[in-house]
Amino acid sequence: MVQIAVMGYGVVGSGVVEVLQKNKDKIAKKAGQPIEIRRILDIRKFPGSPLADRFTDNFEEILNDTEIKIVVETIGGLDPAYDYVRRCLLSGKSVVTSNKELVAEKGGELLAIAREKGLNFLFEASVGGGIPIIRPLDQCLAANQVSEIAGILNGTTNFVLTKMIRDGMPFEKALALAQEIGYAERDPSDDITGLDACRKICILASLAFGRHVYPGQVHTEGIQNITLDDVRYASAFGGVIKLIGRAAKRGDGRLDCMVAPMILPASSRLAEVNDVFNGIMVRGDAIGEVVFYGQGAGKLPTASAVVADVIDEVKHINSPKLFGWGPGEDGYVSDHLQNPVSAMIRLKCGDTKAVRDEIEAGLGGCERVKVSNAPADELALVTPKTEEFRINQALKSVSGAKLLSLIRIADL
Amino acid sequence: MVQIAVMGYGVVGSGVVEVLQKNKDKIAKKAGQPIEIRRILDIRKFPGSPLADRFTDNFEEILNDTEIKIVVETIGGLDPAYDYVRRCLLSGKSVVTSNKELVAEKGGELLAIAREKGLNFLFEASVGGGIPIIRPLDQCLAANQVSEIAGILNGTTNFVLTKMIRDGMPFEKALALAQEIGYAERDPSDDITGLDACRKICILASLAFGRHVYPGQVHTEGIQNITLDDVRYASAFGGVIKLIGRAAKRGDGRLDCMVAPMILPASSRLAEVNDVFNGIMVRGDAIGEVVFYGQGAGKLPTASAVVADVIDEVKHINSPKLFGWGPGEDGYVSDHLQNPVSAMIRLKCGDTKAVRDEIEAGLGGCERVKVSNAPADELALVTPKTEEFRINQALKSVSGAKLLSLIRIADL
Incomplete structure (x- = not known):
């Protein structure tokens, strides 16, 4: 029997509790032992719930409960989720979260704490809801x-x-x-x-x-x-x-x-x-x-991904998974203007032929795209693949044209 | 450092060796330690290979080598793969296989041996090649x-x-x-x-x-x-x-x-x-x-799935994964004729109207499907959803018609 806590009883949190109750037997079999929800953190009360006695609005009750080995965070946002998750990990509890903001902003740091403490910090539900991707x-x-x-x-x-x-x-x-x-x-x-x-x-x-x-x-x-x-x-x-x-x-x-x-x-x-x-x-x-x-979202798909992580943490309670990434770095993501791209640009212009010639002088051959019933002063071009700043340069140097939109073409 | 053996140096086996060599550093990092190919089993010799000294045609050399902790089976088929894999597991080696025939026919038994011995038996590559599905x-x-x-x-x-x-x-x-x-x-x-x-x-x-x-x-x-x-x-x-x-x-x-x-x-x-x-x-x-x-196939996609399993077994070398299924049972798979299905039936018949009426008398309303330039004596009907044996009965009782094809409609 493993005791867990769920922090945040909103859409995802209540879904996690629902999935854990509904598929209890299958989950116990998968995890190798039953999973018991010992505490649910929410500022609201749920007197009608069969788990009414597990609710608390006091985070310390979860933090200081040494029986709780795994904490699910479904509060969302950074404050107070970041502080709570960090303190849970520091006090020896593994964490599962569905909180993409938390992972995107603080994942590296939280993973490092988990690693140091021999714990797990998993977040399958943070991307793609129920789609297995992480x-x-x-x-x-x-x-x-x-x-x-x-x-x-x-x-x-x-x-x-x-x-x-x-x-x-x-x-x-x-x-x-x-x-x-x-x-x-x-x-x-x-x-x-x-x-x-x-x-x-x-x-x-x-x-x-x-x-x-x-x-x-x-x-x-x-x-x-x-x-x-x-x-x-x-x-x-x-x-x-x-x-x-x-x-x-x-x-x-x-x-x-x-x-x-x-x-x-x-x-x-x-x-x-x-x-x-x-x-x-x-x-x-x-x-x-x-x-x-x-x-990619929805109460039960997301909750099922959270519960899959909980199961995985129960299975790895004494053998943390090798999982994570190194610290970030300034300049690691390149300036997008330096990357080659092809784009469709739409312009409002008096003389479409002159504008097209001007743009092609800067960028080389463009493909013109036409739709029926378009106004005569509208020009849509697909540029060749070139560093994005060159497209901007070519657009800036053009006279007598107003950019309506620039949409990149994906090679996917 | 974990020592492994690869049995079978065909398309997939040689791909496994290639991926292990090519992505050596990344794989060592993922696995937590380097992976060394100690033996490759094949009846052929590969004198030009940089791993020429690791080849053997003698399975016992792998079986009796206590340094080898993980064995990859990419021989295919049941004989001798089943015997080899079974003996590897019994002698305390975890196994990874890409062999779908082996898993489909003997998976339950091999998983049970692995469980009993505290080992892993993984087979991600047996379905969907490189697609993560298992x-x-x-x-x-x-x-x-x-x-x-x-x-x-x-x-x-x-x-x-x-x-x-x-x-x-x-x-x-x-x-x-x-x-x-x-x-x-x-x-x-x-x-x-x-x-x-x-x-x-x-x-x-x-x-x-x-x-x-x-x-x-x-x-x-x-x-x-x-x-x-x-x-x-x-x-x-x-x-x-x-x-x-x-x-x-x-x-x-x-x-x-x-x-x-x-x-x-x-x-x-x-x-x-x-x-x-x-x-x-x-x-x-x-x-x-x-x-x-x-x-779903191909040398490198399949090999990469095999190597992912090897990495997972290295990570779980002292803590086998809870993984597998129970024994099979006669009658567990229902008789397909008893299951409801809708099908497109094509018939050659003298009097299409009479045949259609006869079939509809047995099955209820069918939808007629027509293509241009079809011979006048051809009839294609989509049946309502009904137990499959009823469709067969209706077809049998029809006179003056020859069944050209019956293709089920999938609800997917």
């Missing part, structure tokens, strides 16, 4: 040199883009619908601005390439400026717009890492990932291309 | 009650079907092409008849549902009788034909498990898995639907 990346693909990871890592924005692409619904309306259905929070800014996807690609990149990548190091753009016109032009080019988090190893050992809406060719495995689903592609030297697909 | 199924999805697993588990047949569907290439020509490219072996019968996919679904079903499923228990049909006419009718119905291995838990605790060509709706995630790729879908109570996609 463990496969660490274990199954351990024999590979991973060269690139890219994915649709945020279900909310993927739902909004799917509605825009499939139903021609404008951004604001699609977002309102997502909020109505419960796919987007009342304040959806972490999703829409790409920050959520950024945290997730940081976690994946840290694990795959062995060094902590901080969200602040990663150039991040959201989908808030994507219009139905962008969608139509992408379609005319034979692609779809998806919010992609991507990290690739460069020749100089640094990372090319970015979050932005990108145009995927319709033939890409990730182009077919729609609605709230997530898809994550891993490229490795031995494995070729592997794709993981499933629900 | 470990995610065991670990990441541990908190789920899995209800169904289904997949495209054989790359050779998927390549052949893709050529038939996309290029209208007849079966024989597509198979010849697969052999020419090296996607199919000179004797492709294990692939074409579905036996290879059958072994793989047996392994997945054993792991997911906890009881050994033997290939002999599973109704298995291959793709050898699929014609371009079938492909066209499937397309007219809005689907594609794929060779599917599928296992689902029935209400009575028994399994519905089968390998057969099935028509998938074009909207299915598995319908988009083409060429030599594999795709595996897992449905669980908490996780919903998760899909794994990648190269």
Whole structure:
């Protein structure tokens, strides 16, 4: 019998308790012993719950309870989650978390404490909800040199883009619908601005390439400026717009890492990932291309990933897993403007021919993309692959044109 | 430093040696210590190899070498692999294998020996080549009650079907092409008849549902009788034909498990898995639907999965993983004729209206499927979902009609 505590009884935390109760026997068999929820931390009371007597609003009760060997953190955010998790580890308790902000910002430090203390700190649920990705990346693909990871890592924005692409619904309306259905929070800014996807690609990149990548190091753009016109032009080019988090190893050992809406060719495995689903592609030297697909969020998928980690920690209670990454470093993520990229640029201009000639003078041959019924003063070009700052230079030097949008083309 | 032996220096075995050498440093870091190849078993000599001095054709040299803690089996087939693996385990060596026939036929027994001896017996590479599936199924999805697993588990047949569907290439020509490219072996019968996919679904079903499923228990049909006419009718119905291995838990605790060509709706995630790729879908109570996609075979993908298992065994050399399933049982897999299914039946008949009426009298409303330029005496019907024996009964009782094909419709 292993005693655990759950901190935070929100959507994921209550799901963890539900899964642990519902699949109790299977879980005990998998873990080799029963798992007992000894304490649940929440400021609210749940008098009607069969576990009502386990609730506490006092973190110290968990911290000082030496019977509790594993603590699940599903509070979210950094404060107080970071302090609580750190103190749990320092006091000898292994931790499981679903908190991507915590792992993306503080994972390196917390993993180091866990290692030093002979404990486990696991976070399968922090990326891809119920999709197994952290463990496969660490274990199954351990024999590979991973060269690139890219994915649709945020279900909310993927739902909004799917509605825009499939139903021609404008951004604001699609977002309102997502909020109505419960796919987007009342304040959806972490999703829409790409920050959520950024945290997730940081976690994946840290694990795959062995060094902590901080969200602040990663150039991040959201989908808030994507219009139905962008969608139509992408379609005319034979692609779809998806919010992609991507990290690739460069020749100089640094990372090319970015979050932005990108145009995927319709033939890409990730182009077919729609609605709230997530898809994550891993490229490795031995494995070729592997794709993981499933629900990237949701109460029970996420909770099931948390519980899988709890089971793993019970199995490794006296033999911590070798797991983690080294410290981060300034300059480890390269300046995105220095990386080669092809992009679709859309411009409003008086003389489309003159503007095109001017841009081509700077960048070389561009492909023009046309849609039916476009205004005569609109020009859409796909640039050749070149360092991104050159595209910006070419755009700056052009006269008599206003940039409507610049969307990178993904090679995925 | 952990000493290992590799038995069988064919495609996969030589790939294992290659990956271990090429990614030596990364692997040592992951495993916590270097891995040294002490012996390679093959009846051939490789005098030019840098490891020439490690080769032996004498299994006893590996068996009796107490320095060797882990043995990789990539010989394939049951004889002598089964005997060798069994004796390795009995003598205290952990084993990694890529041999699906061995695991499907003898996995339960070998896992039991490993458990008794405090050793590990791992086989990630036996299903899906380099796609992580065994470990995610065991670990990441541990908190789920899995209800169904289904997949495209054989790359050779998927390549052949893709050529038939996309290029209208007849079966024989597509198979010849697969052999020419090296996607199919000179004797492709294990692939074409579905036996290879059958072994793989047996392994997945054993792991997911906890009881050994033997290939002999599973109704298995291959793709050898699929014609371009079938492909066209499937397309007219809005689907594609794929060779599917599928296992689902029935209400009575028994399994519905089968390998057969099935028509998938074009909207299915598995319908988009083409060429030599594999795709595996897992449905669980908490996780919903998760899909794994990648190269299901090939030297390096498969070798990388073997090496990942070796790393895991090094990490668990003194703490064997809880892993495996219970013994099999007669009658555990239900008679497929008793399970409800919908199927597309194609018939040659004099009076299509009379035949259709006769069949509908037995089965209820069927949907007629038509293709352009079909002979007037051809009738294709999609039956309602009913126990399969009822479809056979209805077909038997029909007069003046010859069955051309019966292909099940998959609900995936």
